[in-house]
Amino acid sequence: MARKGSWLTLAVLLLGSIQAQAQEAPGPHDRAEAVKIIAELRKIVAPEGLERTEKLRIGGIDQWVSVRSRDLRNPVLLVLHGGPGWVAMPTSWYFAHGWDEFFTVIQWDQRGAGKTYVANDPATVAPTLTVERMHADAEELVKWARKTFGKEKIFVLGHSWGSILGLTLAERHPEWLHAYIGVAQGIDARESERRGWAWTMEQARAAKNEEAIRDLDSIAPYAVGEKPLPVKDILLQRRWLNFFGGAAYRRPDASFEGAAVNLSPDYTDEEVRQVWTAQELSVERLLSAVLTADLQHVKRLKTQLILFLGRHDYNLSATVAAEWFASVKAPSKQLVWFEQSAHELMAEEPGKALLSLIRHARPIAERAGDVAPASAR
Template identity: 45%
Template sequence: MIRAVLAAAVLALTATAATAQTAPPADPYDPGRKIVADIQKIVTPNGVQETLEVELGGAKQVINVRGANRDNPILIFIHGGPGSVEMPIAWSFQRPWEDVFTVVQWDQRGAGRSYLLNDPKLIAPTLKPERYRDDAIELIEYLQKRYGQKKVFVMGHSWGSVVGLSVAAKRPDLLYAYIGMGQVIDFRENERLGLEWTIEQAKRDGNAKAVAELEAIKPYPGEGALLPEKTAIERKWSIYYGALAANRRDADFYFRAPRISPEYTPADRKAWDDGSGLTIGALWPQLADISLKTVNRIDTPVILFMGRHDYTTPAPIADAWLKRLKAPKKQMVWFENSAHLPMIEEPGLTFAALLKDVRPLAGN
């Protein structure tokens, strides 16, 4: 959600420079990419490591599948944004997961590597929340058939938690559990509470510049469509005060990780930016009225992984929703030293929670 909004805000500034290049420069990060690729290579006899192009809802999309044992249950990570792919960052946290799950990273339609596979003019009109949900359902069915595995878990992060929870509500029969990380329940309430919290932090800090900029975007989110330029200002300061990553003033550590990803070339990283601009432009005006508050029952286990300091998707909203929810099993897992990125901020504890609270739901 963060990177996508910021990318859309600066897209016009970067477009001229990008088109002015006559030839792509040499990639200074290529040696690092090769080292990471080598150390993360799946070498177990029954392992799986492949990147595939699949067609979902009439659009070509890229998935990356990794696991030490293809007999393990499948865990699909649905990234945030919209457009903020996790495939190029997954190298930094995912490898331990792959010993107990077959992990699938999916670049959603119009995002990341999938952006390059389709005409943006044809994809843009299809960028609807319901289409993402149905793409995810098609993906689950495809994976079940390809790997002969019926045990599937979905983890939705940030915007991806809207997609994931919608899948759980519509097709709980496909899932052994749904895991929401940075769970979004109500977009307008999300933005309202996030702005209030950020202004409070700025006032406490005596940051007159931040207070002035934040007060100037009111009424936000207000009524009607969300405006990306206002969201970008809120995110600028909420990131500064640790709403994205606790106790950090910026997100450079996160946004730089793709530079040494074995799955992403410089051209893919540019496609990430271009896809963020496309998806935010098409989807952001639609998001304000998305609310899952009326989802009161899910017929599959629901587990939320929430950072205690998350005010990008404010944790209190998800906590209150979960307390009302009826489900075969429900659980809140708090990450006390995290904000919006527990898998990066507390990777050991995230893996421990997957082992303790999620993997046993698949049985032997």
């Protein structure tokens, strides 16, 4: 009875505290309060863990990474974000929740993007924003990760534009990887653009949306020939493709994900303010070149392959990626369809993303002995 009484006393005290808080104006009242709450919720306290953001010297400039791990004995997972310039670090508090329990997760703000943009003089960096330089940066970062965390092999996950970096890296350096994980994988960019335009026009006609039909007609024939697509034409196609749900399933755009940048505990107020300016620079310098990419020549990989594709992705055609997957040879390969997603599948179905990483990627590291002992979990 004494124990029951003590529990009742504690419950009364807790209830009183909650009621007192409820009488105050509900918070958070500003970004600082919101960020503090999120940072505390995701704080890593495990003695074998690590939680840090740091500046590295890569490709002659300062570039930022974040590292999160509940146990550094777990395999390293390097995330190559999309865009160009669509940084993943500031939204990873949401979409990558729980990943650090099974992997040492590295988020990287690429050259000209996010925190890396703010850390350098844009006028100096702008001329270096080339596809070739980005490939070199990615290779340099993988070398850093392997050395820093004492890993012979790591996982690389590339999303969208990052999947072009990632698949190229997997082709050139399979000995560095446990497996390559392609998310919204890019293969034949021009064919993807053509299919995206055709699907969007089909939706516009079905909806009898005269403005969309007129805009899409104005850039036809689209993605035909060898010349790079003008950025203005790409953005016009994307405006309507997004509107009809080709980037985020049954949503008019991906602003729901972009808004999460404002709540990032990894970003300062100034970095939040600059993130979209940085993306504009990356798009201006890189997008046309990126959309000439053609990786159909990759017929065989010497590392294991995992693809995550959104069933409704027309931003970077999931059907083009699936057709390539059917023919490519690899030591093992796995395709996972996200049925309620388009292009932003990690944010659209975050639970399935985590479960798929645990089911399909982590066992590869387990077989290689690159995981924390079971007793540590």
